[in-house]
Amino acid sequence: MASGGIPLYNPTVPVDTTGEYExxxxxxxxxxxxxxxxxxLANNGYIDRSGITNSAQFGVACSIIGIGADACTVLIALAALxxxxxxxxxGEGSPETxxxxxxxxxxxxxxxxxxxxCALNPTPDGGCDDYSFNDxxxxxxxxxxxxxxxxxxISTFIPAAKARYDESRANNPDFFFGPMQFIFHYVTPALFDLVFSNGTDSMPTEEIENTWIGITKDENGQRLGIPGGGRIPDNWYPRKIPVNLIDGAKYILGLYLPHPVEFGANVDGTFVPDPFQLGTSPTTxxxxxxIYNTICGAATATTLSMIAADLDLIFVSGSIGCTPYPPKA
Known part of the structure; x- marks a missing residue:
């Protein structure tokens, strides 16, 4: 058990979805x-059910579902942004969060x-809904x-990743796709495939995905989103070996290399490429x-001072060998 009574990562038993964790x-x-x-994780109580959590609590919950320590550190850094x-x-922010x-x-x-x-689903208050399930x-x-x-x-997500990019670029007048959007566009399939699949067979089936994401069907078979999202499936085991950063980077390459896409934005009806492009043959x-430079670049000086040491230990000092990101004033 972790501090506070939360279970630790254990691939030999199913993640508890009863009692306190129902x-x-x-x-x-x-x-x-x-x-x-x-x-x-919030709906099952592995992070606070209010949806307001902290890096320590999230770090434990992240490991419980089979994500490695280095990948959890990166996810914590992204949350810090x-x-x-x-x-x-x-979800939505507040002065506290x-x-x-x-x-x-x-x-x-x-x-x-x-x-x-966002631009394709405006709400009456002048905002948008770019988080609810959209069939x-x-x-x-x-x-x-x-x-x-x-x-x-990955055989499903290779065409799906390219198609969703193409659909957004063609239909969204405010389309924007930079390095941060790249990260989430290509990391999401790794989550759906490598993490969500049951560790008993590593098969990311429709039932598994629907349970995690929160997708149900009405009496006519129409897919609907469950308000508030999904849950951890019952009798679900984490992976036998946690997913690490190298696994994630290789997965991203497996999605990207068959169909490279451009960074850029739609401006006045025309797609304008960004001066920086990843190209057609990036390496792991x-x-x-x-990932390292995008997180550091998006951080405020205060946030960067909080996360730089942990990120540098992974990306700079270790075998990856990235160039250190300079401190911000």
């Missing part, structure tokens, strides 16, 4: 956001697999899975250093 839908004031993994010190909201993971363009943005682009968006991935024995692995190190 699924409970969020209340009206609880925060939920664009990340199905975070929503499920939208948090207030170690505290962050998995900072911007929150629901901040559009940080940890959710265009090209989502399960949600609409039109999800249909792209669902249809790709139907051609792959209904399995949501290129992907990892892009």
């Amino acid at each position: 699924y409970r839908p969020p209340g009206p004031n609880d925060k939920r956001g664009p990340c199905p993994g975070l929503n499920a 939208v948090g207030n010190g170690p505290v962050f909201s998995i 900072g911007l929150g993971v629901g901040k559009s363009g940080i940890e959710n943005g265009d090209t989502s697999y399960k949600s609409s682009d 039109t968006a999800w249909s792209t991935t669902y249809n790709a899975a139907q051609l792959n024995d209904n399995i949501y692995n 190190k290129d992907i990892l250093c892009l």
Whole structure:
């Protein structure tokens, strides 16, 4: 058991979804956001059910579901970009929590697999909904899975990743795709495939994905999103070997290399490429250093001072060998 009574990572037993860790839908004031993994962890009580958590609690929960220590450190750093010190909201922000993971363009943005682009789904208050389940968006991935024995692995996500990029770029007048959007666009399939699949067979089936994401069907068979997101499946085991950063980078390359895409934005009806492009033949190190530099570049000076030592230990001092990101004034 971890401190506070939360179980530790153990691939030989199913993750507990009973008692203290049973699924409970969020209340009206609880925060939920664009990340199905975070929503499920909150709905099962592995992070605070309010949706307001901290880096220590999230780090333990992250490891429980089979994500390695280095990858959890990176996810914690990403959360710090939208948090207030170690505290962050998995949905909308507040003075207590900072911007929150629901901040559009940080940890959710265009090209989502399960949600609409912000510009394509405005809300009456002048904002947008780019975090709720949207069946039109999800249909792209669902249809790709139907051609792959209904399995949501890399063979499904290679065409789905390119198709969702193309759909957003063609239909969204405010389309924007930079390094941060790249990270989440290509890391999300790794989560759905490598982490969500049951460790008993490593098969990311439709049932498994629907449970984690929170997808159900009405009496006519129409897919609907469950308000507040999904849950950890019952009798679900984590991977026998946790997913690490190298695994993630190799997965990203496996998705990207068959169909390279451009960084850029739609401006006045025309796509304008960014001066920086990843190119057609990046390496694993290129992907990892892009992640490192993107996180550091997006951080405020205060946040960077909090996360730099942990990130440098992984990306600079270790075998990856990225160039150190300079301190910010």
